[in-house]
Amino acid sequence: MGHVRDDFKAFRVRRKAMMKEKNARRRGYDEEIFLQLPDKTTLDPQVALYFQTCETSYRVLHEPSFWREYQAFWERRSNEESLTPFAAILLYILAITKCLQPNDGNIFVGDSSVDRDTALDYIETCDMWLQRQSRKQTTLTFFQLQCLSLLAKRYNSLKLKQDWTASGDIIRLAIAAGLHRNPSLLSRGRITEFEKEMRRRVWLTIVEMELQGSIDCGLPSSACGLYFDVQPPSNLPDETFAADTTQIPAGRPIEHFTSTSYLIVSLRSMPLRLHLLQLLNNPTTELQYSDVIHYDGQLNAMLTTLPIWTDPRAEIPTVLLKLQLLQFLLILHRPYAEFATANKRFSFSFTACIEATSAIMSLHEQLLGKNILALNHLRNDALRAGIALAQTTYHNCFHASPAECREPPNHKDFIHPVDVGAASKQQRLEGAPELKIPQLPTDSLLSATLCSTAVNLLEKVRQLFENKVMRLGTGYMEYFLLCSAQGIMPGLNQDRGTSIASITNATADDLRSRGRKSLERVTSLCFRVLALQKEPADSLVNSLRQNVTVPSPITPASSHGPSTGPATGAQLYGSSLGGGGLVGDLPTIIPGTGAMASALNEGKDLGVGDGAFDDLDMQVDLSGWTFPDFWNFDMGSAV
Incomplete structure (x- = not known):
């Protein structure tokens, strides 16, 4: 790794x-x-x-x-x-x-x-x-x-790190050019009716993009507190007016979908979204739970009043209108949902988070089922939903008494960071708190059910984000975080009759198996990327095959003694990965790049399941050379 x-x-x-x-x-x-x-x-x-x-x-x-x-x-x-x-x-x-x-x-x-x-x-x-x-x-x-x-x-x-400043620059240019004002009040007689209508559309597009960029970055929006009196664009198909039109026709009812309907409907919720963004980005805001319930009601009311369009072109705008409201439900409820087990009053927030996440996943799956990738690439819903689910579930699995709702839990009491510089595993564990992994709550059927649902949803989130990574080739760190989040989720096969007092800590094997499974997900994806490299003139795949040997099926090394079988994961990498940690417990079989390349040539599927590639596992001898050796080819031909 x-x-x-x-x-x-x-x-x-x-x-x-x-x-x-x-x-x-x-x-x-x-x-x-x-x-x-x-x-x-x-x-x-x-x-x-x-x-x-x-x-x-x-x-x-x-x-x-x-x-x-x-x-x-x-x-x-x-x-x-x-x-x-x-x-x-x-x-x-x-x-x-x-x-x-x-x-x-x-x-x-x-x-x-x-x-x-x-x-x-x-x-x-x-x-x-x-x-x-x-x-x-x-x-x-x-x-x-x-x-x-x-x-x-x-x-x-x-260039996502520059997105907030870039969108802010555009909205300031638009304000300086007067796009935020009623075009009829500016340069009378010099702006055509066509230009007025297009200015309205472009202005709202700029504001929507800047607003979403501010939400994703957690930073203030330039539109907060900004006065603009430009009218909404007309709900008209583009064919009804042209550059030489002297008078724009009357707009159609909002129930009649046109390519501008999204902007008109979205403008209705913009004041609330700007207000919530300003409120939630202010560290000094003292948001009471009654305020959360109030804004929850407003958001859900807007969700229920969204128009229902039957036009096939309305699929993306319909989903987008829902997503930009559902994301605020997650942001509002997550801090309170973490304490649902300790304080039954906050069970509503836990339920709201699960429902919002489920709705978000369903909307994206609906589009992906029709090969529409636009919104999955454009937005960060999967990452936001995955982190919210993981945090909420993790905290609810450790809140055993109502007294713990007074303060957020101290993570150091539960998870002890691994000291990779320690001389030995024994030295690292001496005097350290017992390592714990979450267990389903046993004193609340509702919390246990919600936690189980969250664990299942988190797997859907990971798969959704994996689709984005494998299409674009970015988001590897975020994917690692989602896989790690899955690794600390409670197991769903827990015995409901077991008391929480008897499940105070996890054995080393449990922790190793969880870490191994998370690492397999990440490394499997990375090896898929490696196997799908653009072949240079000297044939990358042929180079890989020369360094790959096909082993017979083997069993991962036991954690209770030295392995007598093939080399361990650390030996395969030719190093100890920092000299500490659970190196000896890594999988002894690394997904073989040569096998994946061969499978690609044979037209086989490389879909990642719940772990490594079962049919394509190969032991790779990597001693003496590293992954950059794979990539010593001319990248100039890639563009």
Whole structure:
């Protein structure tokens, strides 16, 4: 595990250095945009996919106007300066849609998928060009490009550490340009009706993206306390107005779905969401439980009043409207749900967390069942739900008396950190508190049932997040956290008749088996990524096969004595992984990369089940060389 972690980190550093070198050669010239742009046959399905997914919720472009300009662009294809903004829009669209569909032939360059790496190259090229454009006269096209740039990064999970500042910069530019004010009050007679309508759409799109970015980062939103009097956009299909329209038609009832309906409905809950964001991000807020119940009622009331659309295009916006309200239920109730066993009053919060998480998972599974990956890539619902479930379940399994509800539990009383620098296992354990793992509550059937449900939901969360990792090639640390969270969950086969006093600690074997299972999940995913590497000219797979030997089935080494069988996990890695810890108890069989590569060539499935690859296990002799040796190939061809 230590090698996997260090080598993935080293490869990422190397990859970033190569990207930095590539960016140093960029100048942001128009020619660079046109050189990256593929042919029309490649772009046609990607542009259609963009309008079927992104433009049904966040509104950036006017579809009929876009298609007219799109046709004209290919008819007079040239490197004219006037065509560059539209060419940049096309390149951003291509970056947005690069990973929005399942790819059975998905391959990786290091830790990142090739599709995501290609999207990053498109984004860097357009961003460099966009930075060279003047900000003195910010046109509608300028803001459309800014929105597409932010969406492209979010859909591919790129530059997330810069997301809050980037979205804040866009909303400030919009405020400076007056997008937050009623367009009828600005520049009378100089703004067409078409531009007024598009400004309303783009403004609300910018605010929604900035608001969600603030929630994900846990930071204040620039829209909190901001006065804006721009009217909501009209609930109209794009076909009902054009650039030469002198009067916008009357909007249709909200029950009639159009591509702008999401923004109109979402605006209704925006004041509450902004208020909750400001409230929850303030460390000095003294939120009473009665306030939590009050806001719970408001959020659920808005959930029940959401319109029901039958239009097939409404699937993504309908799910998005629900997710942005359900996430606040999790944030509100989690601190109180942790004490449900100790204080029966908070059982409602535990139930609310389970229901909210179950609803979130069902919504995402509904989309994934139809091969719609957009919202799983765009949002962090899986990670938020998984951490909330783990924290809530863990604390409720240790609250045995009502007195413990007065203060949050001291984690050091239950989990003793492993001192990896100790000379021996005996020295580490002498004088240390007994190691404990959670057990289902025995004095409350409701709490035990909720904990069991949470454990089952956590497995769904892990699988959902694994889909994101394997498509994009990012989120490995978050996946490790989710696997670790599963490792400290209570077992579901506990005897209900056993008293909690008799289950005071877990044996070393229990702890080792839990750690082994969590590590298997992580390493199995990492080996899948390794097996799906893009083959260079010298054939990475052939190199792997030369270092792989096929063993006969073996049994993992016993924890009660030295192994007489094949090498241990530490020996396979050629080190002691820091000289301490439960090294000798790692699985003796590491998922074989050569076996997975062979299975791929034979068309076999590499789906990860509940542990390592049962049919593909191979013992790999890694002594004398490390994982970077796998990756000494030319990454320049990956983009």
